Amino acid sequence: MKVFVAAGYGGRGEDFCWVPDGELLSLNSVVCASQCGCERAFSGTQTLKATTTGKVCEIDTIDLVDLARDVGARSGFGEASAHAQLVLACAAADQFAVGDVVRPWYDFEHDTWRFDAST
Numbered sequence: 429m430k431v432f433v434a435a436g437y438g439g440r441g442e443d444f445c446w447v448p449d450g451e452l453l454s455l456n457s458v459v460c461a462s463q464c465g466c467e468r469a470f471s472g473t474q475t476l477k478a479t480t481t482g483k484v485c486e487i488d489t490i491d492l493v494d495l496a497r498d499v500g501a502r503s504g505f506g507e508a509s510a511h512a513q514l515v516l517a518c519a520a521a522d523q524f525a526v527g528d529v530v531r532p533w534y535d536f537e538h539d540t541w542r543f544d545a546s547t
């Protein structure tokens with residue numbers, strides 16, 4: 429299955445990366461409208477920290493239910509929300525090629541995450 433993993437600083441002026449390389453990424457359960465960066469960042473599943481870029485990686489199937497239980501408990505957003513975000517992130521990763529570097533952004537008008545591969 430394809431997932432997004434942290435792959436360091438993206439190289440654009442507005443990029444940031446607080447997630448160690450290789451950490452599996454999900455999406456934020458909640459985004460704010462203050463443009464703090466949460467509306468354009470992945471969330472690390474171990475550190476719960478943010479990064480504006482994710483690299484598409486092919487991995488062995490993982491148990492998203494187990495991971496969601498863990499992330500949901502540690503983040504405070506709960507298993508259901510964490511699971512929904514993980515499924516969304518994996519579905520998004522599946523639309524790109526392995527190695528692509530992708531930036532998420534939250535489409536407030538349509539209340540959904542969108543993804544752009546950098547070129």
Ligand SMILES: [Zn+2]
Nearest residue numbers: 460464465466
């Ligand atoms: Zn925010």
